[in-house]
Ligand SMILES: *[C@@H]1O[C@H](CO)[C@@H](O)[C@H](O)[C@H]1NC(C)=O
Protein backbone atom coordinates (compact mmCIF):
# COMPACT_ATOMS: atom_id res chain seq x y z
CA UNK A 1 0.00 0.00 0.00
CA UNK A 2 2.74 2.41 1.07
CA UNK A 3 4.84 1.62 -1.94
CA UNK A 4 1.88 2.11 -4.23
CA UNK A 5 1.32 5.61 -2.85
CA UNK A 6 5.02 6.26 -3.30
CA UNK A 7 4.86 5.10 -6.89
CA UNK A 8 1.89 7.34 -7.48
CA UNK A 9 3.76 10.29 -5.97
CA UNK A 10 6.84 9.53 -8.06
CA UNK A 11 4.65 9.34 -11.16
CA UNK A 12 2.92 12.62 -10.27
CA UNK A 13 6.24 14.29 -9.58
CA UNK A 14 7.59 13.02 -12.89
CA UNK A 15 4.61 14.56 -14.67
CA UNK A 16 4.84 17.87 -12.79
CA UNK A 17 8.57 18.21 -13.26
CA UNK A 18 8.53 17.21 -16.89
CA UNK A 19 5.92 19.90 -17.40
CA UNK A 20 7.85 22.54 -15.55
CA UNK A 21 11.39 21.99 -16.75
CA UNK A 22 13.05 21.60 -20.09
CA UNK A 23 16.06 19.33 -19.80
CA UNK A 24 19.24 21.38 -19.86
CA UNK A 25 22.04 19.52 -21.65
CA UNK A 26 23.76 16.81 -19.67
CA UNK A 27 27.28 15.87 -20.73
CA UNK A 28 28.62 12.46 -19.78
CA UNK A 29 32.25 13.64 -19.58
CA UNK A 30 34.22 16.93 -19.46
CA UNK A 31 33.93 17.42 -23.21
CA UNK A 32 33.59 15.49 -26.44
CA UNK A 33 35.42 17.58 -29.04
CA UNK A 34 34.08 16.77 -32.50
CA UNK A 35 36.38 14.57 -34.58
CA UNK A 36 34.66 15.62 -37.77
CA UNK A 37 36.82 13.36 -39.99
CA UNK A 38 35.66 10.15 -38.26
CA UNK A 39 33.72 7.68 -40.45
CA UNK A 40 31.62 6.56 -37.42
CA UNK A 41 28.14 8.14 -37.29
CA UNK A 42 26.60 8.93 -33.92
CA UNK A 43 24.16 11.53 -32.64
CA UNK A 44 26.30 14.66 -32.84
CA UNK A 45 29.89 13.85 -33.75
CA UNK A 46 32.39 11.23 -32.49
CA UNK A 47 34.85 12.52 -29.85
CA UNK A 48 38.47 13.35 -30.59
CA UNK A 49 41.12 11.66 -28.40
CA UNK A 50 41.12 13.87 -25.23
CA UNK A 51 44.95 13.86 -25.20
CA UNK A 52 44.91 15.61 -28.58
CA UNK A 53 42.45 18.27 -27.44
CA UNK A 54 43.77 21.81 -27.08
CA UNK A 55 42.60 25.41 -26.63
CA UNK A 56 42.02 25.74 -30.39
CA UNK A 57 39.17 23.21 -30.11
CA UNK A 58 37.23 25.64 -27.91
CA UNK A 59 38.07 28.77 -29.85
CA UNK A 60 36.83 30.79 -32.81
CA UNK A 61 38.16 34.07 -34.13
CA UNK A 62 36.47 36.71 -36.26
CA UNK A 63 33.17 37.73 -34.67
CA UNK A 64 34.26 41.40 -34.78
CA UNK A 65 33.99 41.26 -38.59
CA UNK A 66 30.82 42.69 -40.12
CA UNK A 67 28.84 40.20 -42.22
CA UNK A 68 28.25 41.01 -45.90
CA UNK A 69 24.68 42.35 -46.05
CA UNK A 70 24.75 43.03 -49.83
CA UNK A 71 21.96 40.57 -50.57
CA UNK A 72 18.22 40.61 -51.13
CA UNK A 73 17.46 40.44 -47.40
CA UNK A 74 20.01 43.03 -46.28
CA UNK A 75 21.19 40.80 -43.44
CA UNK A 76 23.91 38.27 -42.74
CA UNK A 77 24.27 35.63 -40.03
CA UNK A 78 27.77 34.57 -38.91
CA UNK A 79 27.23 31.30 -37.04
CA UNK A 80 29.56 29.96 -34.33
CA UNK A 81 28.31 26.42 -33.80
CA UNK A 82 29.90 23.00 -33.62
CA UNK A 83 31.17 23.39 -37.22
CA UNK A 84 33.23 26.44 -36.17
CA UNK A 85 34.11 25.24 -32.62
CA UNK A 86 34.46 21.42 -32.47
CA UNK A 87 34.46 21.63 -28.64
CA UNK A 88 30.76 22.60 -28.69
CA UNK A 89 29.86 19.00 -29.55
CA UNK A 90 27.41 17.66 -26.89
CA UNK A 91 27.30 21.00 -24.98
CA UNK A 92 23.93 22.23 -26.20
CA UNK A 93 24.82 25.84 -26.94
CA UNK A 94 26.08 28.06 -29.77
CA UNK A 95 26.41 31.71 -30.77
CA UNK A 96 25.89 33.91 -33.83
CA UNK A 97 26.52 37.48 -34.96
CA UNK A 98 23.80 39.04 -37.09
CA UNK A 99 24.41 42.13 -39.23
CA UNK A 100 21.56 44.16 -40.69
CA UNK A 101 21.91 46.88 -43.32
CA UNK A 102 19.40 49.77 -43.01
CA UNK A 103 15.92 48.16 -43.58
CA UNK A 104 17.58 44.72 -43.61
CA UNK A 105 15.56 41.80 -42.27
CA UNK A 106 16.19 38.34 -40.91
CA UNK A 107 13.10 36.76 -42.46
CA UNK A 108 10.57 34.62 -40.55
CA UNK A 109 12.23 31.35 -39.55
CA UNK A 110 12.31 28.78 -36.78
CA UNK A 111 15.06 26.87 -34.99
CA UNK A 112 13.72 23.34 -34.50
CA UNK A 113 16.12 22.54 -31.66
CA UNK A 114 16.81 25.81 -29.87
CA UNK A 115 15.50 28.76 -27.95
CA UNK A 116 17.32 31.99 -28.79
CA UNK A 117 18.37 34.93 -26.64
CA UNK A 118 19.54 38.02 -28.52
CA UNK A 119 21.16 41.31 -27.52
CA UNK A 120 21.60 44.45 -29.63
CA UNK A 121 25.23 45.65 -29.73
CA UNK A 122 24.66 48.57 -32.12
CA UNK A 123 21.54 50.12 -33.69
CA UNK A 124 17.86 49.20 -33.26
CA UNK A 125 15.76 46.17 -34.18
CA UNK A 126 12.11 45.37 -34.45
CA UNK A 127 11.69 41.77 -33.34
CA UNK A 128 8.67 39.49 -33.20
CA UNK A 129 7.52 35.93 -32.72
CA UNK A 130 4.22 34.14 -33.28
CA UNK A 131 2.65 31.74 -30.78
CA UNK A 132 1.43 28.37 -32.06
CA UNK A 133 -2.15 27.42 -33.02
CA UNK A 134 -4.87 28.30 -32.37
CA UNK A 135 -3.90 31.77 -31.09
CA UNK A 136 -0.90 32.59 -33.32
CA UNK A 137 -0.43 35.77 -31.37
CA UNK A 138 2.36 38.04 -32.64
CA UNK A 139 4.47 39.45 -29.85
CA UNK A 140 6.70 42.32 -31.00
CA UNK A 141 9.09 44.86 -29.55
CA UNK A 142 11.53 47.56 -30.66
CA UNK A 143 14.99 46.84 -29.24
CA UNK A 144 17.78 49.35 -28.74
CA UNK A 145 21.45 48.94 -27.84
CA UNK A 146 21.73 46.87 -24.66
CA UNK A 147 18.23 45.37 -24.91
CA UNK A 148 17.78 41.59 -24.69
CA UNK A 149 14.94 39.51 -26.16
CA UNK A 150 13.98 35.82 -26.09
CA UNK A 151 12.53 33.65 -28.88
CA UNK A 152 11.07 30.40 -27.44
CA UNK A 153 12.10 27.11 -29.09
CA UNK A 154 10.52 26.30 -32.45
CA UNK A 155 8.36 29.46 -32.73
CA UNK A 156 8.45 31.50 -35.95
CA UNK A 157 10.32 34.77 -35.45
CA UNK A 158 12.00 37.60 -37.36
CA UNK A 159 14.07 40.75 -36.91
CA UNK A 160 14.07 43.99 -38.87
CA UNK A 161 16.59 46.84 -38.70
CA UNK A 162 14.77 50.05 -37.74
CA UNK A 163 17.91 52.16 -37.23
CA UNK A 164 19.15 54.73 -39.76
CA UNK A 165 22.50 52.93 -39.94
CA UNK A 166 23.65 49.33 -39.57
CA UNK A 167 22.52 47.17 -36.68
CA UNK A 168 24.51 44.39 -35.00
CA UNK A 169 23.15 41.68 -32.69
CA UNK A 170 24.69 38.75 -30.85
CA UNK A 171 22.36 35.77 -30.53
CA UNK A 172 22.87 32.64 -28.44
CA UNK A 173 21.06 29.39 -29.22
CA UNK A 174 20.39 26.50 -26.83
CA UNK A 175 21.79 23.87 -29.19
CA UNK A 176 25.19 23.11 -30.72
CA UNK A 177 23.30 22.86 -34.01
CA UNK A 178 20.04 24.77 -33.73
CA UNK A 179 18.92 24.24 -37.34
CA UNK A 180 17.14 26.91 -39.37
CA UNK A 181 13.89 26.58 -41.28
CA UNK A 182 13.26 29.76 -43.28
CA UNK A 183 9.51 29.72 -43.69
CA UNK A 184 9.33 31.31 -47.14
CA UNK A 185 11.95 28.96 -48.59
CA UNK A 186 10.59 25.84 -46.92
CA UNK A 187 7.02 26.59 -48.01
CA UNK A 188 7.45 28.15 -51.45
CA UNK A 189 10.85 26.77 -52.41
CA UNK A 190 10.51 23.06 -51.57
CA UNK A 191 11.67 20.39 -54.02
CA UNK A 192 9.39 19.21 -55.48
CA UNK A 193 6.97 22.09 -54.99
CA UNK A 194 4.14 21.80 -52.51
CA UNK A 195 1.02 21.60 -54.78
CA UNK A 196 -0.17 25.10 -55.74
CA UNK A 197 -3.75 24.51 -54.65
CA UNK A 198 -2.64 23.52 -51.17
CA UNK A 199 -0.53 26.66 -50.78
CA UNK A 200 -3.21 28.87 -52.34
CA UNK A 201 -5.71 27.59 -49.81
CA UNK A 202 -3.31 27.62 -46.90
CA UNK A 203 -2.21 31.18 -47.60
CA UNK A 204 -5.56 32.28 -49.06
CA UNK A 205 -3.80 33.56 -52.15
CA UNK A 206 -4.69 33.42 -55.80
CA UNK A 207 -3.06 30.42 -57.54
CA UNK A 208 -1.21 32.69 -59.99
CA UNK A 209 0.29 34.57 -57.05
CA UNK A 210 1.45 31.28 -55.51
CA UNK A 211 2.96 30.13 -58.81
CA UNK A 212 4.75 33.45 -59.05
CA UNK A 213 6.11 33.07 -55.51
CA UNK A 214 7.29 29.55 -56.24
CA UNK A 215 9.10 30.54 -59.43
CA UNK A 216 10.79 33.44 -57.64
CA UNK A 217 12.02 31.30 -54.80
CA UNK A 218 13.07 28.50 -57.14
CA UNK A 219 15.35 30.76 -59.14
CA UNK A 220 16.51 33.01 -56.32
CA UNK A 221 16.98 30.44 -53.61
CA UNK A 222 18.47 27.47 -55.42
CA UNK A 223 21.54 27.76 -53.20
CA UNK A 224 19.38 28.10 -50.12
CA UNK A 225 17.63 24.83 -50.93
CA UNK A 226 20.86 22.93 -51.00
CA UNK A 227 21.63 24.58 -47.68
CA UNK A 228 18.24 23.53 -46.29
CA UNK A 229 18.83 19.97 -47.44
CA UNK A 230 22.18 19.97 -45.69
CA UNK A 231 20.58 21.41 -42.56
CA UNK A 232 17.89 18.70 -42.70
CA UNK A 233 20.46 15.94 -43.19
CA UNK A 234 22.56 17.29 -40.37
CA UNK A 235 19.43 17.50 -38.23
CA UNK A 236 18.79 13.80 -38.74
CA UNK A 237 22.36 12.92 -37.91
CA UNK A 238 22.45 15.11 -34.84
CA UNK A 239 19.04 14.23 -33.46
CA UNK A 240 20.26 10.66 -33.02
CA UNK A 241 22.94 11.31 -30.47
CA UNK A 242 22.99 14.89 -29.27
CA UNK A 243 23.11 15.81 -25.60
CA UNK A 244 19.61 16.63 -24.50
CA UNK A 245 18.92 20.17 -25.58
CA UNK A 246 15.99 21.66 -23.70
CA UNK A 247 12.61 20.33 -24.75
CA UNK A 248 9.66 22.55 -23.98
CA UNK A 249 6.24 20.95 -23.78
CA UNK A 250 4.41 24.09 -24.89
CA UNK A 251 5.20 27.41 -26.60
CA UNK A 252 6.42 28.96 -23.36
CA UNK A 253 5.95 28.79 -19.60
CA UNK A 254 6.54 32.32 -18.34
CA UNK A 255 7.58 32.22 -14.68
CA UNK A 256 4.78 33.17 -12.28
CA UNK A 257 7.26 33.97 -9.54
CA UNK A 258 4.57 34.94 -7.00
CA UNK A 259 2.91 31.48 -7.10
CA UNK A 260 2.95 29.54 -3.79
CA UNK A 261 3.26 26.23 -5.70
CA UNK A 262 6.81 24.89 -5.79
CA UNK A 263 7.97 23.01 -8.88
CA UNK A 264 11.27 22.47 -10.61
CA UNK A 265 11.79 25.90 -12.19
CA UNK A 266 8.69 28.09 -11.87
CA UNK A 267 4.95 27.59 -12.29
CA UNK A 268 3.64 29.06 -15.56
CA UNK A 269 1.76 32.35 -15.75
CA UNK A 270 -1.68 32.23 -17.47
CA UNK A 271 -0.74 32.36 -21.20
CA UNK A 272 -3.51 34.94 -21.79
CA UNK A 273 -1.75 37.31 -19.40
CA UNK A 274 1.63 36.87 -21.09
CA UNK A 275 2.93 39.91 -22.96
CA UNK A 276 6.01 41.17 -24.69
CA UNK A 277 7.50 42.44 -21.41
CA UNK A 278 7.84 38.79 -20.26
CA UNK A 279 10.45 38.15 -22.98
CA UNK A 280 12.33 41.42 -22.64
CA UNK A 281 15.12 43.01 -20.63
CA UNK A 282 16.65 46.44 -21.01
CA UNK A 283 20.03 47.76 -19.86
CA UNK A 284 22.79 45.51 -21.16
CA UNK A 285 24.50 48.52 -22.76
CA UNK A 286 25.25 49.84 -19.23
CA UNK A 287 28.75 49.50 -17.86
CA UNK A 288 28.91 47.24 -14.79
CA UNK A 289 30.47 48.75 -11.66
CA UNK A 290 33.94 47.17 -11.42
CA UNK A 291 34.99 49.15 -8.31
CA UNK A 292 35.45 46.07 -6.17
CA UNK A 293 38.28 43.76 -5.06
CA UNK A 294 38.06 41.62 -8.22
CA UNK A 295 37.77 44.48 -10.71
CA UNK A 296 34.93 42.77 -12.55
CA UNK A 297 31.14 42.77 -12.62
CA UNK A 298 28.65 40.29 -14.03
CA UNK A 299 25.25 41.61 -15.17
CA UNK A 300 23.09 38.49 -15.46
CA UNK A 301 20.03 38.15 -17.72
CA UNK A 302 18.43 34.91 -16.56
CA UNK A 303 14.94 33.80 -15.58
CA UNK A 304 14.93 36.37 -12.74
CA UNK A 305 15.33 39.20 -15.25
CA UNK A 306 13.27 37.64 -18.08
CA UNK A 307 10.42 35.44 -16.73
CA UNK A 308 9.87 34.06 -20.26
CA UNK A 309 13.19 32.17 -20.02
CA UNK A 310 11.54 29.67 -17.65
CA UNK A 311 11.92 26.12 -19.16
CA UNK A 312 13.91 27.40 -22.17
CA UNK A 313 17.36 26.34 -20.99
CA UNK A 314 19.33 29.44 -21.89
CA UNK A 315 20.43 32.80 -20.45
CA UNK A 316 22.85 35.66 -21.08
CA UNK A 317 25.26 37.88 -19.15
CA UNK A 318 27.41 40.95 -19.70
CA UNK A 319 30.78 40.92 -17.96
CA UNK A 320 32.82 44.08 -17.40
CA UNK A 321 36.49 43.96 -16.42
CA UNK A 322 38.57 46.91 -15.22
CA UNK A 323 42.27 46.83 -16.22
CA UNK A 324 43.74 43.71 -14.55
CA UNK A 325 40.23 42.76 -13.35
CA UNK A 326 39.44 39.05 -13.01
CA UNK A 327 36.40 36.84 -12.96
CA UNK A 328 37.79 34.38 -10.39
CA UNK A 329 37.77 30.57 -10.79
CA UNK A 330 34.18 29.33 -10.67
CA UNK A 331 31.88 26.70 -12.11
CA UNK A 332 28.32 26.69 -13.41
CA UNK A 333 26.75 23.46 -12.17
CA UNK A 334 23.99 23.49 -14.76
CA UNK A 335 25.46 25.15 -17.84
CA UNK A 336 28.09 25.29 -20.54
CA UNK A 337 29.15 28.83 -21.43
CA UNK A 338 30.05 30.47 -24.73
CA UNK A 339 31.64 33.92 -24.49
CA UNK A 340 32.58 36.61 -27.00
CA UNK A 341 34.77 39.67 -26.45
CA UNK A 342 33.03 42.92 -27.48
CA UNK A 343 35.83 45.26 -26.40
CA UNK A 344 39.39 44.71 -25.08
CA UNK A 345 41.29 41.47 -24.50
CA UNK A 346 40.85 38.55 -22.08
CA UNK A 347 42.96 35.69 -20.88
CA UNK A 348 40.60 32.75 -20.36
CA UNK A 349 41.17 29.26 -19.02
CA UNK A 350 39.45 26.11 -17.82
CA UNK A 351 40.68 23.01 -16.01
CA UNK A 352 39.71 19.48 -17.02
CA UNK A 353 38.49 17.11 -14.31
CA UNK A 354 40.49 14.44 -12.44
CA UNK A 355 42.92 12.86 -12.89
CA UNK A 356 44.39 15.14 -15.59
CA UNK A 357 43.25 18.60 -14.41
CA UNK A 358 44.77 20.06 -17.51
CA UNK A 359 44.56 23.86 -17.81
CA UNK A 360 43.53 25.00 -21.27
CA UNK A 361 44.12 28.74 -21.81
CA UNK A 362 43.90 31.32 -24.56
CA UNK A 363 44.20 35.07 -25.08
CA UNK A 364 41.03 36.44 -26.65
CA UNK A 365 40.67 39.69 -28.57
CA UNK A 366 37.64 41.60 -29.85
CA UNK A 367 35.46 39.25 -31.91
CA UNK A 368 36.96 36.04 -30.49
CA UNK A 369 34.69 33.34 -29.06
CA UNK A 370 35.53 30.72 -26.42
CA UNK A 371 33.67 27.80 -24.81
CA UNK A 372 33.70 26.61 -21.19
CA UNK A 373 32.26 23.05 -20.91
CA UNK A 374 29.56 22.42 -18.28
CA UNK A 375 30.72 22.21 -14.66
CA UNK A 376 34.45 22.78 -15.32
CA UNK A 377 36.33 25.38 -13.27
CA UNK A 378 37.16 28.42 -15.38
CA UNK A 379 38.23 32.07 -15.10
CA UNK A 380 38.83 35.22 -17.14
CA UNK A 381 41.39 38.00 -16.70
CA UNK A 382 41.53 41.38 -18.44
CA UNK A 383 44.86 41.71 -20.28
CA UNK A 384 43.97 44.94 -22.13
CA UNK A 385 45.25 48.39 -21.06
CA UNK A 386 41.65 49.62 -20.77
CA UNK A 387 38.33 48.07 -19.87
CA UNK A 388 37.18 44.81 -21.40
CA UNK A 389 33.57 43.80 -22.12
CA UNK A 390 32.31 40.30 -22.86
CA UNK A 391 28.89 38.80 -23.59
CA UNK A 392 28.45 35.27 -22.26
CA UNK A 393 25.58 32.87 -22.96
CA UNK A 394 24.79 29.96 -20.64
CA UNK A 395 22.88 26.79 -21.49
CA UNK A 396 20.49 27.10 -18.54
CA UNK A 397 17.79 29.53 -17.44
CA UNK A 398 19.51 29.47 -14.06
CA UNK A 399 23.11 28.30 -14.54
CA UNK A 400 24.19 28.72 -10.90
CA UNK A 401 27.66 29.93 -9.90
CA UNK A 402 30.08 28.31 -7.49
CA UNK A 403 33.03 30.62 -6.87
CA UNK A 404 35.70 28.21 -5.78
CA UNK A 405 37.48 30.43 -3.27
CA UNK A 406 34.24 31.49 -1.56
CA UNK A 407 32.70 28.01 -1.58
CA UNK A 408 35.84 26.40 -0.17
CA UNK A 409 37.14 29.08 2.21
CA UNK A 410 33.96 31.03 2.87
CA UNK A 411 31.39 28.30 3.59
CA UNK A 412 29.05 28.72 6.56
CA UNK A 413 30.05 27.05 8.82
CA UNK A 414 33.70 26.69 7.75
CA UNK A 415 34.97 23.44 6.28
CA UNK A 416 37.28 22.05 9.03
CA UNK A 417 40.78 23.58 8.81
CA UNK A 418 42.55 20.21 8.81
CA UNK A 419 40.57 19.03 5.82
CA UNK A 420 41.41 22.18 3.86
CA UNK A 421 45.06 22.09 4.96
CA UNK A 422 45.37 18.52 3.68
CA UNK A 423 43.38 19.15 0.51
CA UNK A 424 45.41 22.22 -0.44
CA UNK A 425 48.68 20.98 1.13
CA UNK A 426 48.94 24.21 3.10
CA UNK A 427 49.97 24.97 6.66
CA UNK A 428 46.96 25.16 9.01
CA UNK A 429 47.78 28.77 9.95
CA UNK A 430 47.71 29.72 6.27
CA UNK A 431 44.34 28.03 5.92
CA UNK A 432 43.07 29.79 9.06
CA UNK A 433 44.21 33.07 7.53
CA UNK A 434 42.39 32.29 4.28
CA UNK A 435 39.21 31.33 6.17
CA UNK A 436 39.20 34.64 8.01
CA UNK A 437 39.46 36.55 4.72
CA UNK A 438 36.36 35.11 3.06
C1 LIG B 1 29.35 41.18 -50.69
O1 LIG B 1 28.51 40.35 -51.46
C2 LIG B 1 28.28 40.83 -52.77
C3 LIG B 1 27.23 39.96 -53.42
O2 LIG B 1 27.53 38.60 -53.25
C4 LIG B 1 29.60 40.87 -53.54
O3 LIG B 1 29.39 41.37 -54.84
C5 LIG B 1 30.58 41.76 -52.77
O4 LIG B 1 31.85 41.71 -53.41
C6 LIG B 1 30.70 41.31 -51.34
N1 LIG B 1 31.51 42.30 -50.62
C7 LIG B 1 32.54 41.94 -49.82
C8 LIG B 1 33.23 43.07 -49.13
O5 LIG B 1 32.89 40.78 -49.69
Ligand SMILES: *[C@@H]1O[C@H](CO)[C@@H](O)[C@H](O)[C@H]1NC(C)=O
Pocket residue numbers: 289290291292
Ligand atom coordinates in the same frame (compact mmCIF):
# COMPACT_ATOMS: atom_id res chain seq x y z
C1 LIG C 1 30.61 51.54 -7.63
O1 LIG C 1 30.77 50.80 -6.44
C2 LIG C 1 31.49 51.47 -5.42
C3 LIG C 1 31.76 50.47 -4.30
O2 LIG C 1 30.59 49.77 -3.96
C4 LIG C 1 30.69 52.68 -4.99
O3 LIG C 1 31.41 53.38 -3.99
C5 LIG C 1 30.47 53.60 -6.19
O4 LIG C 1 29.65 54.68 -5.86
C6 LIG C 1 29.84 52.82 -7.35
N1 LIG C 1 29.83 53.65 -8.53
C7 LIG C 1 28.74 53.83 -9.27
C8 LIG C 1 28.91 54.70 -10.48
O5 LIG C 1 27.65 53.32 -8.98
